[in-house]
Amino acid sequence: MRTIVAKNVSKSFGKKEVLTTIDLTVNKGEIYGLIGPSGSGKTTLVKILVGMDSDFSGEVTVLNQPMPNMSALSHIGYMAQSDALYPELTGEENLQFFASLYELKKTERKERIMYAAELVQLTPHLSKKVMAYSGGMKRRLSLAIALIHNPEILVLDEPTVGIDPELRLSIWGELTRLKQAGKTIVVTTHVMDEAEKCDRLAMVREGKIITSGSPAELKKQYEAVDLENVFVKAGGKRG
Numbered sequence: 001m002r003t004i005v006a007k008n009v010s011k012s013f014g015k016k017e018v019l020t021t022i023d024l025t026v027n028k029g030e031i032y033g034l035i036g037p038s039g040s041g042k043t044t045l046v047k048i049l050v051g052m053d054s055d056f057s058g059e060v061t062v063l064n065q066p067m068p069n070m071s072a073l074s075h076i077g078y079m080a081q082s083d084a085l086y087p088e089l090t091g092e093e094n095l096q097f098f099a100s101l102y103e104l105k106k107t108e109r110k111e112r113i114m115y116a117a118e119l120v121q122l123t124p125h126l127s128k129k130v131m132a133y134s135g136g137m138k139r140r141l142s143l144a145i146a147l148i149h150n151p152e153i154l155v156l157d158e159p160t161v162g163i164d165p166e167l168r169l170s171i172w173g174e175l176t177r178l179k180q181a182g183k184t185i186v187v188t189t190h191v192m193d194e195a196e197k198c199d200r201l202a203m204v205r206e207g208k209i210i211t212s213g214s215p216a217e218l219k220k221q222y223e224a225v226d227l228e229n230v231f232v233k234a235g236g237k238r239g
């Protein structure tokens with residue numbers, strides 16, 4: 001099933017075109033990666049996909065509904081690149097606040113908070129104020145918030161930046177479990193070893209998708225030893 005479809009999406013800031021005729025389809029139960037150097041347009045694209053930006057040309061549908069769309073929002077968990085947290089509140093209060101935005105029953109809400117906090121290994125830190133969190137802890141809390149309402153679709157903008165390698169692996173392990181449970185996951189990254197873990201990916205450069213496919217297909221097509229090499233051969237240069 002096609003969960004997210006973008007057709008002919010272009011976007012400009014003033015005279016500068018930052019996305020050019022983007023076409024992509026993300027299916028239920030897959031991890032779809034957007035890979036590209038800083039400034040290539042990944043964040044701009046995911047904001048359009050989650051309905052945060054309606055100022056674009058082309059067409060985006062999520063669960064068959066044209067975006068932006070209010071009813072699609074409850075099915076999407078979005079983790080932005082910059083953390084939108086309440087520093088004066090504790091980690092737990094932040095989770096409670098975001099959980100309260102959704103119609104979760106009290107026991108479910110409690111379970112989801114415990115699950116999400118445990119997943120990102122913040123359980124021992126839940127009673128601390130967020131202003132005392134490190135950068136990595138804030139990223140982890142943002143990821144927990146994106147998961148809080150058990151959304152069908154997860155859109156994660158550089159979720160593992162500032163997170164240590166061990167936890168990074170465990171987060172990817174959980175993303176794999178979530179997709180096996182039928183979730184649809186879009187993730188942006190510029191780390192090539194994370195790109196390897198995606199089922200399919202699109203390589204983005206200067207607002208264009210320069211190539212797309214599964215990691216194995218891409219390496220075969222470009223006769224490349226790794227995805228870094230695919231990126232170079234597909235005309236991505238090195239960002």
Ligand SMILES: Nc1ncnc2c1ncn2[C@@H]1O[C@H](COP(=O)(O)OP(=O)(O)OP(=O)(O)O)[C@@H](O)[C@H]1O
Binds near residue numbers: 036041042081
């Ligand atoms: N609000 C804005 N006004 C003007 N230009 C913008 C704005 N937001 C982004 N841009 C420009 O659009 C281009 C794409 O930026 P975007 O943040 O989408 O890239 P990115 O691939 O997500 O990079 P990064 O990984 O560094 O976040 C950049 O050239 C950026 O300077």
